[in-house]
Amino acid sequence: MKGMTLGRFAPFDTFIHRMDPRSKLLMLVLLMVGVFYSYTSWTMTFVMGGVLLIIILILLLISKIGLGQLFSSLKALWIMIIILLLINVLVPPVNASLVAFRIGDYVIYWDSIFQSAKIIIRLVMMIALTLILTATTKPLDLTYALEWYMMPLKVIRFPTHEIAMTISIALRFIPTLLDETMRIMKAQASRGVDFEHGRVKEKIKAILSLIVPLFMSAFQRSEELANAMEARGYNPRAKRTRYRNLHWSTRDTLSLAFIVLLTAGVIVTSVLDWNFIDMIFGIASLGVAL
């Protein structure tokens, strides 16, 4: 089955595409952390949020991900966004003070609106970050990156290699299994199965007629695959050499350094409660006064 799905790897050749998946994964995690830090004043919240958002938008641009993709994924969440807005409006946060407007007897605070906006912006950033990762990194490369990060777990006999092998085989079979699903659906449809309409009992039978064969065929595949792998000398516990190696370059070191500094800055600002906007205004007004 071919076709574009949301968040799928887009084969361009950008700076970010060329980066080592390990650095990308780490940077994603760091930026995610940065996204979630809080500030006491709303100004700081939105200024920091804005800074991060701009950086993320720049990354989106570099990776050649159209803003359209971002909005499509948000479209899917619009119900959640509306519910969020409603909850925050109906249950205002503690210490709400700034009144925005009134509807009859009901007071709507700016704080509620800011709170919702903050959550929505965080959501947008999270989705954008994930999109950047999946659009610029092949699933297999991500698997290798994960395997590398899991390596220390080998000390406690954690089966890192087996897990990575399992994931890579699963990835390889996704298109094959999708094709098989289509084939089984057609065969059952030719026997009168209606996958769309029907009472609950019929729908359950319909789904069974799809899932059971898929499972049975998956088991058979696994057995044949295992035989083939064994016959080719595979032993997960024995030593193996590696064909695909990941290459860490200066590009990765510099980018990671930048993101680390950024995240550190975010954390420090939050923890020390540096309201530097007020500070800047303070210094500016001082300057004016002088």
Added chain:
Amino acid sequence: MNAIEVVGLFFSYDGKHPAINGISFSVQSGKYVSVIGHNGSGKSTLAKLLIGLLNSSQGTIKIFNTPIDNETIHEIRSKVGIVFQNPDNQFIGSTVKDDIAFGLENRLVPHDDMEGIIQKFAHKVHMEAFLDTEPSNLSGGQKQRVAIAGILAMSPDLLILDEATSMLDPKGKREVKETLAEMRSENPNLTILSITHDIEEAFLSDEVIVLDEGKIALSGTPEEVFAEEAILKQIDLDLPFIRKVKDALENEGIDVDNLANLDEMAEFLCR
């Protein structure tokens, strides 16, 4: 040296019905041997026993004079390659390159040597243009050729084909057969054991073994085996086309000597 030596082999899946019911045979190095028989005659079971995926309950199997057991199995598998029937269920890598590399990784081939080996053997099976292609974009015949490349890359001395062309369309069958023919001419010492339904293929091999209900019903050269028409009929196995024509012509009163192929027979008839 014999590539394969089997003595008194028994095997049962469920402990009651023997899938292999007392088989003894040997295959000389460098020969192309076909194994034919109905589904259920024990052919696939035999293939799996020969590569140690199954353990026999009785009897011995020696591959190049080494008996198969837990200690020797790794060494034996480095000398034997097997191509299975389903092209998808033996394709492990996410691309052609990765699949060929899989075998190399298992055998601790140094990383720096891998690229060269992969290129070389992909070229041998004419798949060098598809090195970065995913299996979902390959035909059955192409996938089987990649399987062959992966095996060749390990320089095996014995190649077992377990109905390797059964699931392919005519084009795929042809591609695989041509690849095998090229392999044979490049490595005359390569022993091939081909489990097949293709009677015409069996007719062209060096030796034929006919399996029926876990026993060897007939074995010998194709001429010898296919002359035993009564036995073959009893087993309900097809005869090669050329023999069927010979029989039909005899019915019409035309006697034809044992001729090797259709062209020779055509020559004879048109004289």
Added chain:
Amino acid sequence: MPIKYRGVTYVYNERTPFSFRALNNVDLDIVDGSFTAIVGRTGCGKSTLIQQLNGLLVPTKGEVIVGEYVVSHNRKRRTKRIKELRRLVGIVFQFPEYQLFEETVEKDVAFGPKNFGATDKEALENAHKALLSAGLDESFYKRSPFDLSGGERRRVAIAGILALNPSILVLDEPTAGLDPRGAKEMMQLFEELHDKGTTVIIVTHDMNIVLEHSDTVVVMDDGEIKEVTTPTLLFNKENDRYSLETPLLYKFVKALSDRGMKLDLGKIKDIPSLARAIADARGKEQ
């Protein structure tokens, strides 16, 4: 029930960068009660063609008329009773054994009839009849389909479609992966059904089957119908352009005619008739 394709075009993934025209303006008539083989290289559109017959796929342009049912791009012309059509036209896809899912063989075969409104009793009766005609006796009824061999499972799957008593039976490579004996038995089953009046349409690469069983051959290439002919006429010509394998019978006939033997091609359908023709030709020389 006559089958008519009129101006059928089918495009996969229309309006995407992956669009692919599998059928291009196909016009075809399949005679009621015929045994028609559809041949052509992989990718020529055979599978797409047959899926229009029971409405699994609907033409992008044009329409397919099966008896009184119309499978059309035009929603107004399209029949609302697609489900009925699916009972009349039974399609067995390649490697059908992968569709089995019920706990017992008889339940799986009864699944089809039940979907079309049969009572449990009727469905089981149909199932038993279908299984018997597919060569599986009562000992198989209560067994799990997953305990059977590949060949047996294929028969169960085919019985699953036969239990619907289709007037038109469409088979996509029914003998793929079977041993020669299994293939022979399977084709015999279809011959019997054909003798009883079922229209049989078979998509196949096996030219020996085409020669031995079909009365009509439809040759496809690149999404188009190139020829509609009989097996003998087809194999008398060079078929490299469609990548069709020539049956051994005809390869031999060619080898003989190339060396000057005069053979009456119309009389040669199998090996005994070939032998007779050779005897006649040699007799005439003497």
